[in-house]
Amino acid sequence: MLISVLETKNHITQEVFLPEIKEMGVRLFVKRLDKIHPLASGNKFYKLKYNLEAAKQSGNSTVLTFGGAFSNHILATAASAEAAGLKSIGIIRGECPAEPNPTLKQARANGMTLSFMDRTTYRKKHEKEIIDRLQEEFGNFYLIPEGGTNALAIKGTAEILTDEDQTMDFICCSIGTGGTIAGLIKSAMPHQKVLGFSALKGEFIHQEIANLLQAHEIPSQNQYALFSTYHFGGYAKHKPELIAFIKKFKQATGIPLDPVYTGKLFYGVMDNIKSSFFPPGSHILLIHSGGLQGIQGFNQRFGETLETE
Numbered sequence: 001m002l003i004s005v006l007e008t009k010n011h012i013t014q015e016v017f018l019p020e021i022k023e024m025g026v027r028l029f030v031k032r033l034d035k036i037h038p039l040a041s042g043n044k045f046y047k048l049k050y051n052l053e054a055a056k057q058s059g060n061s062t063v064l065t066f067g068g069a070f071s072n073h074i075l076a077t078a079a080s081a082e083a084a085g086l087k088s089i090g091i092i093r094g095e096c097p098a099e100p101n102p103t104l105k106q107a108r109a110n111g112m113t114l115s116f117m118d119r120t121t122y123r124k125k126h127e128k129e130i131i132d133r134l135q136e137e138f139g140n141f142y143l144i145p146e147g148g149t150n151a152l153a154i155k156g157t158a159e160i161l162t163d164e165d166q167t168m169d170f171i172c173c174s175i176g177t178g179g180t181i182a183g184l185i186k187s188a189m190p191h192q193k194v195l196g197f198s199a200l201k202g203e204f205i206h207q208e209i210a211n212l213l214q215a216h217e218i219p220s221q222n223q224y225a226l227f228s229t230y231h232f233g234g235y236a237k238h239k240p241e242l243i244a245f246i247k248k249f250k251q252a253t254g255i256p257l258d259p260v261y262t263g264k265l266f267y268g269v270m271d272n273i274k275s276s277f278f279p280p281g282s283h284i285l286l287i288h289s290g291g292l293q294g295i296q297g298f299n300q301r302f303g304e305t306l307e308t309e
């Protein structure tokens with residue numbers, strides 16, 4: 001079962017050897033959470049773990065969540081709910097496409113019921129009126145918010161770092177809703193610094209993460225820093241430079257990256273290595289949070305040839 005796989009998994013951390021890393025006198029390690037399961041990005045399992053447990057304990061046999069048509073969270077919810085013996089409903093933003101993309105097809109294959117919601121209603125999806133309406137339509141369910149970030153998600157992402165990571169000086173991760181970085185900050189050792197690379201465009205991310213940490217009472221003084229300039233045009237947007245980097249990195253290291261989150265994160269970290277942000281001797285840990293399932297749909301849409309594994 002997927003959930004027990006997560007519980008017993010000793011995550012594979014590998015070192016990356018590239019001339020430009022050696023030249024700067026630092027060492028770079030990658031925690032391959034993408035290896036947990038092909039259908040779900042690694043960080044999403046951590047975010048769902050305690051939520052699925054809570055859903056079962058609350059007596060609900062169904063979980064309901066929200067996401068875009070290419071969402072890693074949607075597919076991760078479908079796959080892990082199925083493994084946990086729960087039914088799942090995915091409320092998808094926008095019109096039902098004539099031909100479902102690979103993400104939606106796979107979510108359906110994992111037993112998820114898909115329902116499409118127009119964008120205007122979708123913006124108000126967490127309001128009581130909409131939730132009531134969904135309850136009328138689908139019956140009782142355990143609600144997991146879009147992107148999956150809540151207190152139980154952070155409890156899960158606080159388990160990403162383990163004792164073997166104590167030798168790391170910097171922990172680097174991608175940021176969407178912030179649930180992953182919040183757990184990392186919560187569990188980092190005092191000598192470690194967590195660096196977050198936003199996949200979204202905008203300076204709002206600084207306030208958003210500060211609010212999130214405060215809401216979950218996570219002390220964070222000097223424990224983290226955010227980078228907001230590696231979004232390549234915005235969420236799920238890309239530029240040729242990013243695609244070229246992903247291909248080159250795969251060729252040089254064998255590690256596949258996705259264009260929405262991890263590609264931007266790795267680009268940002270490599271850029272900071274080159275510009276001497278990290279003091280010589282630093283051990284840098286990159287969290288590969290997965291997202292590889294989205295590549296097939298990305299390639300179809302943009303006529304690209306990114307590798308999925």
Ligand SMILES: *Cc1c(COP(=O)(O)O)cnc(C)c1O
Nearest residue numbers: 176177178179180261289290291
């Ligand atoms: C969802 C996701 C993230 C962002 O995680 P948050 O907890 O929402 O910040 C990062 N990487 C991948 C691959 C994801 O799917």
